[in-house]
Each structure stands twice: as C-alpha cells, then as structure tokens.
Amino acid sequence: MQPRMNRELVHGLVVAGALVPLAWLAFGAAQGGLGANPVETITHVTGAWALKSLLACLAITPLRRLSPRLAALAPFRRTFGLLAFLYATLHALTFFALDLGFALARLAEEIAERPYVTLGFAALCLLAPLALTSTRGWQRRLGPRWVKLHRLVYVAAALAAAHFVWLVKKDLREPLIYAALLALLLGARVVWRLRRRASS
Amino acid sequence: MRLIRPSLMPERDVTPEAICLQRRSFLRAGAAFSAAALFGCGDDNAARAATPAPAELATLPNVVPAPERFRTSEALTRREDATAYNNFYEFGTDKDDPAQNAHSLRVRPWALAVEGAVAQPGVLDVDALLRAFPLEERIYRLRCVEAWSMVIPWVGIPLADVLKRFAPTAEAKYVAFETLVDKTQMPGQRRSTLDWPYREGLRLDEAMHPLAILAVGMYGRALPNQNGAPLRLVVPWKYGFKSIKSIVKMKLVPRMPRTTWSDENANEYGFYANVNPAVDHPRWSQKSERRIGEWSKRPTLPFNGYGEQVASLYQGMNLRRYY
Numbered sequence: 001m002q003p004r005m006n007r008e009l010v011h012g013l014v015v016a017g018a019l020v021p022l023a024w025l026a027f028g029a030a031q032g033g034l035g036a037n038p039v040e041t042i043t044h045v046t047g048a049w050a051l052k053s054l055l056a057c058l059a060i061t062p063l064r065r066l067s068p069r070l071a072a073l074a075p076f077r078r079t080f081g082l083l084a085f086l087y088a089t090l091h092a093l094t095f096f097a098l099d100l101g102f103a104l105a106r107l108a109e110e111i112a113e114r115p116y117v118t119l120g121f122a123a124l125c126l127l128a129p130l131a132l133t134s135t136r137g138w139q140r141r142l143g144p145r146w147v148k149l150h151r152l153v154y155v156a157a158a159l160a161a162a163h164f165v166w167l168v169k170k171d172l173r174e175p176l177i178y179a180a181l182l183a184l185l186l187g188a189r190v191v192w193r194l195r196r197r198a199s200s
Numbered sequence: 201m202r203l204i205r206p207s208l209m210p211e212r213d214v215t216p217e218a219i220c221l222q223r224r225s226f227l228r229a230g231a232a233f234s235a236a237a238l239f240g241c242g243d244d245n246a247a248r249a250a251t252p253a254p255a256e257l258a259t260l261p262n263v264v265p266a267p268e269r270f271r272t273s274e275a276l277t278r279r280e281d282a283t284a285y286n287n288f289y290e291f292g293t294d295k296d297d298p299a300q301n302a303h304s305l306r307v308r309p310w311a312l313a314v315e316g317a318v319a320q321p322g323v324l325d326v327d328a329l330l331r332a333f334p335l336e337e338r339i340y341r342l343r344c345v346e347a348w349s350m351v352i353p354w355v356g357i358p359l360a361d362v363l364k365r366f367a368p369t370a371e372a373k374y375v376a377f378e379t380l381v382d383k384t385q386m387p388g389q390r391r392s393t394l395d396w397p398y399r400e401g402l403r404l405d406e407a408m409h410p411l412a413i414l415a416v417g418m419y420g421r422a423l424p425n426q427n428g429a430p431l432r433l434v435v436p437w438k439y440g441f442k443s444i445k446s447i448v449k450m451k452l453v454p455r456m457p458r459t460t461w462s463d464e465n466a467n468e469y470g471f472y473a474n475v476n477p478a479v480d481h482p483r484w485s486q487k488s489e490r491r492i493g494e495w496s497k498r499p500t501l502p503f504n505g506y507g508e509q510v511a512s513l514y515q516g517m518n519l520r521r522y523y
Contacts, residue, residue, distance in 0.1 A: 035296070036278075036285030036492050037348060101496055114484060167483065169346065170464065171293035171393060 018083050039098045046091035053084035054157045058185045085131040088124050116166035123159035126152045250300045251283045257421040266336040277350035279419045286426045290386035298426035305385045307430040316451035319367035326430045333357040340436035343475045343504045349489045355417030360408040368452050375407045376457035378449040400444035401457040437506040439473045470523040475504035479523045
C-alpha cells in the first residue's frame with residue numbers, strides 16, 4: 001500500500017510541476033507580465049514544454065533499463081506523452097488564433113508553404129492518435145498493434161525538433177540542445193537493438 | 201560582478217551624470233538577473249529592471265518637432281517595451297539580452313569616422329555632432345524582418361545634413377556603415393554569431409532621403425545603450441536590421457558594400473531590405489505584423505507605409521529580385 005501511495009504522490013507532483021509553466025502563462029497573460037511580445041512568449045513557452053515533455057517521455061525507457069528500481073516509472077510515459085500533446089495543441093492554437101486570426105485559408109497556406117510549419121503540424125498530427133489511444137481500453141483493443149502505433153512518437157519527436165531548428169534566425173544553440181538530447185535518447189535505443197541482435 | 205577600480209579610470213574623464221546613474225542601474229540589473237535565474241522565467245522583467253529610467257538618461261538640447269510628414273499619429277509603443285525587446289546581437293541573441301547586458305557599453309567619448317569618397321574626411325565627436333546640428337523629433341514606424349513592429353519617437357539629425365558636411369565626391373554611390381567592435385564592451389562579440397563588425401549600407405540617394413536619420417535619442421532622452429547609443433541609423437521604410445546601431449564609421453564608396461545579414465544568408469536578406477508584404481522571407485510570411493502591445497496581427501504596408509515618399513527611389517526596379 002505504502003509504495004503505491006508514494007507513487008501516486010510523486011505522479012501528482014510531477015504533473016503539477018509540468019503544469020507550472022501553463023499557470024505562469026495564464027497568470028502572466030492576465031497581468032500583462034509576459035513581456036513586450038506576449039504572443040511570442042506564449043508560443044515559445046508552449047512549444048518548448050511540448051518538446052521537453054516529449055524528451056521526458058522518451059527518457060523513461062532508457063532510465064528503466066538503467067536500474068530495476070526505476071521500473072516503476074513506466075506510467076510516466078503516458079503522463080509525459082499527454083503533457084506533450086497538451087502543450088503542442090496549445091502551441092498550435094496560439095499560432096492559429098493569434099498569428100493567423102483563425103483564418104483556415106491562411107493556415108492551409110502556411111502548412112503548404114513554410115517547411116517549419118509543415119513539420120510542426122505533422123508532429124501534432126502524429127501525436128493526436130497517440131493521445132486518443134493512450135487509455136487502457138485502447139491498449140487492450142489494439143493489442144500488439146498498439147505498440148507499433150505508439151512508435152510514431154519517435155517520428156513526432158524528430159519532426160518537432162527539426163521544426164524548432166528550422167525556424168531560428170541565427171542562434172541555433174537552444175534548438176540544437178533539444179535535437180542533441182533527442183539523438184541521444186533515440187541512439188540509445190538503436191544501440192540496444194543492435195546489441196540484442198548481435199547476442200541472439 | 202566586477203567593479204571598475206578608480207585607479208584604472210583616466211583622470212581627465214569626469215564621469216558624466218548619466219553614466220554614473222547607468223552604473224547604478226547595472227547593479228540593479230545584477231539583482232534582477234539573479235531573481236530571473238532563480239525562478240527560471242521572467243527574464244523580461246529583469247530586462248525592464250535593468251533599463252535606465254528616463255530620468256537617468258541624458259537630456260538632449262533644443263529638440264524641435266519635425267514637420268507633420270515625419271510624424272505618424274499612431275499610438276506610440278510603450279517605452280518599457282521599446283527598451284526591453286531588442287535585437288542587438290552584440291549583447292546577446294535573446295530579445296531581453298541587450299537590455300540586460302548593454303550597460304557595459306561606454307558611449308562617451310565616442311568618435312564617428314567619415315571617410316572614403318568625401319572631400320573632407322574626418323572624425324566627429326558625438327557631442328560635437330549634437331552641438332553642430334539641430335535635433336528633430338520624428339515619430340516613425342519600425343518594422344522588424346521578424347514580423348513585429350513598433351512606433352517610436354526618435355530624436356535625430358537628417359543623415360543627408362551630416363553627409364553633406366563631409367562633401368561626398370562624384371565617386372560616392374553608396375554609404376557603408378559599421379558598428380563598434382569591442383569584446384569587452386560588447387559581450388555578444390565573444391561568440392562569432394555574426395561576422396563582426398556589424399555592417400550596413402545604403403545607396404547614396406537612399407541615405408540622402410529626408411526620412412533617413414541618424415538618431416541620438418528616443419522618447420525625448422538620449423538613446424539607451426540597448427537601442428544603439430550613442431548614435432544609430434533609422435531608415436523607416438526598410439526592415440529594422442538596416443537601421444544599424446552604435447555606429448563608429450561611415451564610408452562613402454563607389455560600389456555596393458557588403459552588409460551583415462546579406463553576408464549571413466543572401467537568400468533571406470537582401471541589400472535593399474525594403475519592407476514588402478508581397479515578398480515573403482523564405483521561411484516566414486511578411487504579409488502581416490504584430491504591433492508590439494497588440495494581440496492580433498495587422499497587414500504590413502509596402503515600404504512600411506512610406507511608399508508615397510520613397511517608392512520613386514526604386515522606379516523600374518524589380519523588387520522581387522532586389523529584396
């Protein structure tokens with residue numbers, strides 16, 4: 001009983017922590033505390049936390065392999081995945097509402113003509129079915145296909161990282177940090193797979 | 201935090217009041233910065249705290265309002281925003297970096313060299329410049345290539361008046377501008393983000409256009425460092441990056457000079473860089489812009505709304521090709 005309660009407490013704290021940026025944005029927007037260009041701040045913060053959540057989601061499996069004591073982290077994959085989807089949705093909505101004024105024709109034009117928008121939109125489209133099928137019910141219904149479907153998270157994360165690299169004007173440090181961390185997390189999986197193949 | 205020891209300061213320099221006060225704001229900036237580091241957010245507030253209050257900046261002598269055609273009646277951008285949200289890579293690439301870091305720039309004494317194809321080349325002290333020319337207040341729109349805009353009351357001198365003083369020769373077809381290079385004063389120059397010095401250029405007829413000014417102030421006071429003190433260009437019909445800051449050199453030359461952003465990426469940034477909603481940046485749209493202080497976007501105007509005054513400069517030119 002005790003470990004389970006601890007786990008739930010930790011889980012609740014993590015979710016609350018991950019929602020702090022959102023609360024900060026809401027409070028800041030109401031108070032005029034988001035700087036000279038609040039829309040840019042909202043876009044940047046929601047985008048950055050979508051990426052951070054995705055990286056956290058993809059870090060769980062490598063962490064679990066490090067030590068059996070970390071095996072209990074498994075449920076956090078869903079948690080961080082859903083947080084990533086939440087932030088990515090808010091990020092896209094900010095763009096659609098405040099940059100494009102809810103104009104669907106402009107959205108279509110941006111998706112078609114701007115590669116960085118295309119990449120970001122594709123990443124969001126890939127995350128949507130994963131969020132929808134993240135429940136136990138869907139996991140049971142889809143069986144082994146569920147695992148295959150949810151491998152799309154790797155593609156979504158790569159698209160999201162490329163989306164950030166593509167839009168920066170000059171200073172690439174920040175987007176490249178995300179890209180490097182992602183490369184590390186995906187690279188670890190490739191190495192394990194190759195090793196498993198070699199040993200079998 | 202490193203403080204300047206008195207013994208290191210040249211004795212002949214009595215620190216002007218404005219600079220003395222800026223030092224105080226430097227200390228405040230340090231305090232604000234550590235708060236930002238603690239909470240991991242709110243850097244922009246730190247940038248605002250680091251900005252000298254208007255009363256701490258030098259007053260300017262005898263500023264007269266410019267004629268109506270040089271003063272848009274649109275609402276001014278809040279001074280706190282115009283001085284905390286800046287692109288000035290010499291002090292860092294984030295928008296709030298210049299306000300936090302530009303205190304290290306020493307704006308006096310400051311010399312402006314004018315050379316090249318001029319009959320009377322020379323070096324002009326910025327205080328001499330302030331005495332030699334009447335200062336005008338001009339209210340201009342500023343449109344950044346990143347699709348945001350501001351309305352700023354500049355104080356400055358028509359660039360043409362300054363250039364004429366040095367008597368450009370028949371050889372002079374372009375003006376090449378350079379920003380200061382000094383890693384100790386401009387910490388952003390420790391990294392090769394751009395190929396320093398920052399360079400800009402205008403065709404001579406653009407430089408001589410009555411809209412083009414050398415600004416020495418904004419909002420009725422001397423320029424804050426992060427806005428390009430003590431002396432910057434303002435060409436309101438072009439994207440903001442053309443309006444080079446903290447200028448130390450103007451050279452009149454026969455050929456089109458190299459310019460920083462065009463050097464970095466010629467596909468994305470041209471020499472002319474006239475505001476043009478019909479020609480998109482290869483990666484993003486230039487059709488609309490966000491006026492700082494507003495939530496939604498507004499349409500961008502050709503030549504940033506100054507077409508009536510400047511379009512004739514580009515008659516017969518294909519502006520898709522010469523972007």
